[in-house]
Every structure is written in structure tokens, then in C-alpha cells.
Amino acid sequence: MKNSIRRDVLLVDDHAVVRAGLKAIIDGTPDLSVCGEAEDEAQALALLRDQPVEVAVVDLMLGKNSALASIKRFLQYKPDLRILMFSMHDEEVYATRALQAGAHGYLMKGADSESLIVAIRTVASGRIYLSPRVQSEILFNMAAGHPASAAGNVNVLTQAELAILQMLGSGQSVKEISKTLGRSLKTIATHRNNIRLKLELPSSAALVHFATRWVQANEVA
Structure with missing residues (x-):
């Protein structure tokens, strides 16, 4: 019989090997238990309906889609759900x-x-859980009268723009990004120009240089 003091955890990640690793760690803990696994938002919503989930561990990216929009739908479906984002993407940005x-x-x-x-x-x-590094950055910025963010000027970008910035920094061309995202060349070019303007960069070449350095810095972090 399941121990009633265990908290039920839902894993939402599109990589089965990641879910398997998380499950092994969580199920080996006396007060936690994985009650379900989902690889996308639809599966997660179905499990939220059928399982007594208390905590969801959610990857920031589910396939090509950001899970930030999914968070709101999860909470609309189950308002008392607690959500921990678990991601490879730099916490100072996201x-x-x-x-x-x-x-x-x-x-x-x-x-x-x-x-x-x-x-x-x-x-x-x-x-609320944040790493000590991000907690310190947020408190420092608040004390200095800056916005409570540790990411610098990339925070002015939308989620779609951040994704495109990362692709540019990884060496993808506008044509390649267009194919990856399934959007027109004109749409991607417009996004690229908006990113450049928001970051106050003088040219497309300067944007690519900035994006490359930003991606490299995040990989080191």
C-alpha cells in the first residue's frame, strides 16, 4: 500500500531518458513518489485530471514549444498545483x-x-525555490533599484525572440531558423530586426556576434 505521507510528483519532459533518471531519484526518496509521466502538455493535462498530483517537474521546452504558456493552463486546471521548472536553459535568463x-x-x-x-x-x-546565485542577483538588483532580473538586456525579448536569438548564436541562418520553426522567411527576418532594435545593436552582423557570445556564455555557465 502506498505511503500516505508521500507527495505525488508528475514529470513533464519530452525526453524519456530524463524522465527515467528523475523517477529513479525521486522514487528513492521516502517522502516523494512519481505518480505519472508526460512528454507534452496534452498528456500532462490528462494526468492532472486522473492523478492526485501535488508537484509537477516541468521542462522549459517541450519539443519546439516553450512550457511557460503551459504553466498557466496547468494552474487553471489545478490551481493548487506546485510547479518546478527543470531545464538546461540558463536560470539567469529564464x-x-x-x-x-x-x-x-x-x-x-x-x-x-x-x-x-x-x-x-x-x-x-x-x-519558492531558486538557486543561491539567482536569489543573490535578484536581491542585488532590487537593492540597487533595478528590475528584479539577473539577465541584462535580453529580458526585453519575448520568448519567441529569445528562441531565435539562441538559434542565431548557434550558427543557424534565417533560412534554417525558418525551416526549424515552420515560419516564413519574412517573419523570421522581422523577428531578427526587432531583436536587433531591442538590443540596440547597429547591424545584423553585430546581432550575430552578440548572439554567439551570449550562447557561448550560457554554455559555460
């Missing part, structure tokens, strides 16, 4: 965005298993 979307914590996939369990327990208890 943690604040995730919290603004309704998540209760953010953990990078490079974290160790102990940090994962601490993060899940923290959000399950009704608190």
Missing part, C-alpha cells in the same frame, strides 16, 4: 520569466540529485 508565468521554482539540469530533492520539497511546502 527563472524570473518562469516565476512570472506562475511557476514556483527553477532548477537547471546540471544540478545534483540532492538539489533536485531540496527544490521539490521547497516548492511542495509552499515556498
Whole structure:
């Protein structure tokens, strides 16, 4: 019989190997148990309907789609759900965005298993989980009178623009990005120009240079 003191955790990640690793860690913890796994939003919503989920561990990117919009739908479906974002994408860029979307914590996939369990327990208890680094950055910016964000000027970009910036920094051309996202060349070119203007860069070449350095910095982080 299942131990009633265990908190039920839903895993939402489009990579089966990631879910398997998370499940092994979580199920090996006395007070936590994985009650379901989903690879996309539709599967997650079905499990939220059928399972007594208390905490959802959600990848920031589900396929080609950002899960930030999914957070709002999860909470509309189950308002008392606690959500921990678990992602390879830099927390200094995305943690604040995730919290603004309704998540209760953010953990990078490079974290160790102990940090994962601490993060899940923290959000399950009704608190917010962020790494000490991001907490310090947010507090510093608040004290200095800056917006509560640690990411610099990339925070002026939308989710779609951030995705395109990352693709540009990874060496993809406008044509390749258009094919990847299934959008027209004109649409991608318009996004690229909007990104350049928002970042106050003088040319497309300067944008590519900035994007490349930004991607490299995030990989190092």
C-alpha cells in the first residue's frame, strides 16, 4: 500500500531518458513518489485530471514549444498545483520569466540529485525555490533599484525572440531558423530586426556576434 505521507510528483519532459533518471531519484526518496509521466502538455493535462498530483517537474521546452504558456493552463486546471521548472536553459535568463508565468521554482539540469530533492520539497511546502546565485542577483538588483532580473538586456525579448536569438548564436541562418520553426522567411527576418532594435545593436552582423557570445556564455555557465 502506498505511503500516505508521500507527495505525488508528475514529470513533464519530452525526453524519456530524463524522465527515467528523475523517477529513479525521486522514487528513492521516502517522502516523494512519481505518480505519472508526460512528454507534452496534452498528456500532462490528462494526468492532472486522473492523478492526485501535488508537484509537477516541468521542462522549459517541450519539443519546439516553450512550457511557460503551459504553466498557466496547468494552474487553471489545478490551481493548487506546485510547479518546478527543470531545464538546461540558463536560470539567469529564464527563472524570473518562469516565476512570472506562475511557476514556483527553477532548477537547471546540471544540478545534483540532492538539489533536485531540496527544490521539490521547497516548492511542495509552499515556498519558492531558486538557486543561491539567482536569489543573490535578484536581491542585488532590487537593492540597487533595478528590475528584479539577473539577465541584462535580453529580458526585453519575448520568448519567441529569445528562441531565435539562441538559434542565431548557434550558427543557424534565417533560412534554417525558418525551416526549424515552420515560419516564413519574412517573419523570421522581422523577428531578427526587432531583436536587433531591442538590443540596440547597429547591424545584423553585430546581432550575430552578440548572439554567439551570449550562447557561448550560457554554455559555460
